[in-house]
Amino acid sequence: MPEKEIQNPKSKTQNRLDFYKITTEPLDVGAIARKIVPASCGAIVTLDGFVRQFTKGRETEYLVYEAYEPMALKEMEKLVARAHAEFEIENVGIVHRLGRLEIGETSVVISVAAPHRRAAFEACEWLIKELKRTVPIWKKEVYRGGETWIEGAN
Amino acid sequence: MPEKEIQNPKSKTQNRLDFYKITTEPLDVGAIARKIVPASCGAIVTLDGFVRQFTKGRETEYLVYEAYEPMALKEMEKLVARAHAEFEIENVGIVHRLGRLEIGETSVVISVAAPHRRAAFEACEWLIKELKRTVPIWKKEVYRGGETWIEGAN
Amino acid sequence: MKVSVLFFGATADEAGTREIEIDFADNAKAEEVFGEIVNKFPRLGNHKLLFAVNQEYAGGDETISDGDELAVFTAVSGG
Amino acid sequence: MKVSVLFFGATADEAGTREIEIDFADNAKAEEVFGEIVNKFPRLGNHKLLFAVNQEYAGGDETISDGDELAVFTAVSGG
Numbered sequence: 152m153p154e155k156e157i158q159n160p161k162s163k164t165q166n167r168l169d170f171y172k173i174t175t176e177p178l179d180v181g182a183i184a185r186k187i188v189p190a191s192c193g194a195i196v197t198l199d200g201f202v203r204q205f206t207k208g209r210e211t212e213y214l215v216y217e218a219y220e221p222m223a224l225k226e227m228e229k230l231v232a233r234a235h236a237e238f239e240i241e242n243v244g245i246v247h248r249l250g251r252l253e254i255g256e257t258s259v260v261i262s263v264a265a266p267h268r269r270a271a272f273e274a275c276e277w278l279i280k281e282l283k284r285t286v287p288i289w290k291k292e293v294y295r296g297g298e299t300w301i302e303g304a305n
Numbered sequence: 306m307p308e309k310e311i312q313n314p315k316s317k318t319q320n321r322l323d324f325y326k327i328t329t330e331p332l333d334v335g336a337i338a339r340k341i342v343p344a345s346c347g348a349i350v351t352l353d354g355f356v357r358q359f360t361k362g363r364e365t366e367y368l369v370y371e372a373y374e375p376m377a378l379k380e381m382e383k384l385v386a387r388a389h390a391e392f393e394i395e396n397v398g399i400v401h402r403l404g405r406l407e408i409g410e411t412s413v414v415i416s417v418a419a420p421h422r423r424a425a426f427e428a429c430e431w432l433i434k435e436l437k438r439t440v441p442i443w444k445k446e447v448y449r450g451g452e453t454w455i456e457g458a459n
Numbered sequence: 460m461k462v463s464v465l466f467f468g469a470t471a472d473e474a475g476t477r478e479i480e481i482d483f484a485d486n487a488k489a490e491e492v493f494g495e496i497v498n499k500f501p502r503l504g505n506h507k508l509l510f511a512v513n514q515e516y517a518g519g520d521e522t523i524s525d526g527d528e529l530a531v532f533t534a535v536s537g538g
Numbered sequence: 539m540k541v542s543v544l545f546f547g548a549t550a551d552e553a554g555t556r557e558i559e560i561d562f563a564d565n566a567k568a569e570e571v572f573g574e575i576v577n578k579f580p581r582l583g584n585h586k587l588l589f590a591v592n593q594e595y596a597g598g599d600e601t602i603s604d605g606d607e608l609a610v611f612t613a614v615s616g617g
Contacts, residue, residue: 194355
């Protein structure tokens with residue numbers, strides 16, 4: 152799967168350091184956070200979601216993530232625009248990984264830079280909640296003796 | 306200044322992956338978050354605090370951080386114990402850098418791993434607030450034509 | 460008119476395909492078109508489904524046009 | 539008894555030193571000892587001060603013993 156990336160979109164609702172991306176490559180959490188550092192900000196809050204070994208007592212062997220890629224990027228763009236409308240934040244970085252992920256590997260990173268850390272915490276938490284609700288990405292859990300596509304709650 | 310580190314303390318209030326450290330070396334945000342990953346958790350929330358270029362309209366040239374080192378480590382240990390008592394979290398990593406820091410360099414990283422991301426967000430935000438209130442570390446702001454030790458609000 | 464219909468994850472497994480092309484009467488409503496797709500692949504009915512038209516979530520009232528890209532999938536589970 | 543007193547940041551600048559040793563009567567209360575230190579370095583009075591005894595925050599009621607490590611500093615500003 153080729154690496155997909157849209158960076159610095161020209162949309163008027165986007166700030167110049169925002170970026171969002173889906174990729175099959177491993178994610179470097181620190182490097183992603185650093186991409187959104189503006190000189191005026193003092194804090195970045197980052198969520199690093201990764202593959203758990205146990206879910207509800209069952210041992211996962213690995214996960215496979217799949218996306219409706221063009222729609223996922225559109226929904227990520229909308230999310231970033233909504234975050235700017237709702238929170239006093241400077242920049243947002245969102246990267247979701249696709250393909251097979253082993254235990255402990257990072258599946259999603261969301262970083263938010265803001266002048267005040269309160270807004271960065273709030274926006275980061277809101278973004279992961281909304282991403283899990285709206286962005287068309289699915290995970291298949293593969294465990295000993297079977298596999299199942301996980302279906303969201305909404 | 307020698308690098309200071311206390312890791313895996315034997316205290317009963319400490320979880321085995323907790324760590325806290327003060328150091329004069331540059332901080333690798335992703336590597337710090339990764340140190341606290343347990344197999345049972347699915348989310349890490351990380352705060353990355355760094356040196357702003359502008360504070361209240363004044364341009365900073367650089368900062369110098371100084372600590373009462375043994376007391377700072379004791380206070381960090383207490384903070385971690387209190388975080389475990391107050392929040393449903395698995396592990397905490399806190400690293401504060403000392404010495405001269407340039408614009409954009411990371412001064413403090415706090416990572417919290419938890420089974421549920423809500424607790425990770427809450428604990429991480431609480432930890433930075435408490436660290437800024439209790440851990441004996443001070444910053445001197447150096448700007449064109451002067452320098453001043455910043456005094457906290459408490 | 461001809462539309463393409465994409466399936467992902469669980470819906471691709473249930474349909475046994477990731478993409479089909481279907482013919483419909485011009486100006487059909489999204490809900491009719493999606494209803495027909497579910498009839499064609501009855502195992503899709505085992506799932507709570509979401510629908511998209513041209514990469515936007517669809518409520519059902521949308522008018523489908525020739526060449527539109529439709530998608531049928533389960534509630535998302537990224538993150 | 540002899541105690542060492544540490545200064546950091548602004549208080550080190552105001553005292554012109556990072557550490558001193560002072561003699562006190564045995565079993566002095568922390569508030570008396572710290573009061574004397576501020577008298578010795580009056581410019582410390584320009585600041586809201588915090589005190590520590592043996593690397594723990596001190597309220598003032600603590601009894602100081604020979605060899606204790608005292609510290610005088612301003613409200614912390616790490617992070």
